[in-house]
Amino acid sequence: MSELVAALPMYDWPEMRGEVDAQWARLRDAFRQRGIDAPERMARSNRDLPPVPGGIRDGAGNLIAPDPATLPPDEFDFHQLWLSPALLFGQTCWGPMELGLSEHVQVIAQPSYEEIEGGQGELYSSALVMLADGGPSVASPDDGKAVIPLDLIRGKRFAFNNPDSMSGLLGLTHDLEAIGESLDIFASRSESGGHRLSIIAIAEGRADIATIDCQSWVLAQRFEPAARQVKVVGWTARRKGLPFITARTTSAGVVASMREAVAELGLTGSVAKQAFVERIV
Template sequence: MNWIASLPMYNVTPALAADWRAFLADVLREAAPLTRIVEADESLDAFWRRADLLISQTCGYPLMHGLHEHVQLIATPEFDAPGCVGPNYSSVIVTRADGPVHSLDASRGLRVAFNQPDSNSGMNALRHAIAPLSRDGSYFGEAVVTGSHVGSLMAIAENRADIAAIDCVTMAFVRDGLPRLARAVREVAWTQASPGLPLVASNNVDASTVEALRSALDNALHANPVRTKRLRLKGFSRLSLTDYARIEQLENEALTFGYTRLA
């Protein structure tokens, strides 16, 4: 098999994208040196299902909604960022810095931005936070799908939306690399925690290679401490699908209120 690899999830700035690519190159140099680093030239959902995928990072929501049948868990990064505890993360719910929203229950009927319908941090966790406030399955007046967390922040900053839930790791990277955008929003609340974005491999990858990848991840972490600090990495945990069932729990608790869609 001619393997491919990509880390597409936290490339908030070009400099950060270069760091992630260099980190991945170090991992592959040790564990699978013939692997090609690629850019996903198709939908991420299709990319994650590729039979030749050696390693990539996905979101926990699609993982628990069918993707787990095609991939195996390698590790979950632990980040040094507000809202992260071990391998678990939360989303920070933000609004415009000069806007009128100061609490969740003051956002009823307003415009919500979110990155993707299958995002745990941008959709599922926010839906869970809002569900107790919903009435007859509704709460927000309009939903704006932006394609990324940075896109959601820009929608708020440009007054195209009023509120959004942002993955706390992304928010930390935005504060590091896009401080003007970070200052354009302010915190309203936090969502509950769930396991963070896991590194996965195709089910075609054998067990010895998965173990080699785990070892190489740890070694790459310590090989370049300056880069590791820029990536806000602290370590890696080995979680199971049972751990990721927390994401389904958040979804099911929202559904008990009849709240199925943000708007």
């Protein structure tokens, strides 16, 4: 039994579990063919993470996270996953990476968003969504530049998924700063706990606007009834999508083999399709 950990939590909606499991099965088998001791199943809760007595430490011996065994077993702390010394293969966001995670992990590859509106190769953007008013949604611009309707969003209640999310908060922050504005443009800001929850908050009248990454927006249109009550009014600029990562201690040889496997399966590159994208567009 492998002592390593793998997870693909970023788009692991309940309705997508079967497809995400299938994606991992393809990766797992490709890794094993290259001699990598990949785990049979992915982690989906804190109880699936191996204990680290005394807590997780960085290369200098500094404590950076508690022992996963001390956390609520039925919850799933993504930062614990990302920082786990047992992490073989995972996926994160460039928000946490920008805020310090990059010091503790290695990037294996960037997935492709080529077949999703708002995506281009390894780049993705977020849709600005508000309550539908009968008018059409705004199409993603061909040049990938931000489309921020200032007059429409000024003074509105903004919902974001979590504070370190590039797609839900930081990307929009950067785009507003680029045009001389800030999050102060909004009347209020509230954390929803997830992109799906942000959409529901708008549909239920608890928020006015949110930024939803393009792949989550596709999933919402497929699975979330509340998505029918909102529409796209703008887009953030395109940025690097959610990278596949591994622990900083994973050997160079294993990283190289995983990169080869990921590329062979067609999960990366400007013209490749992400494994389950074809099923959701």
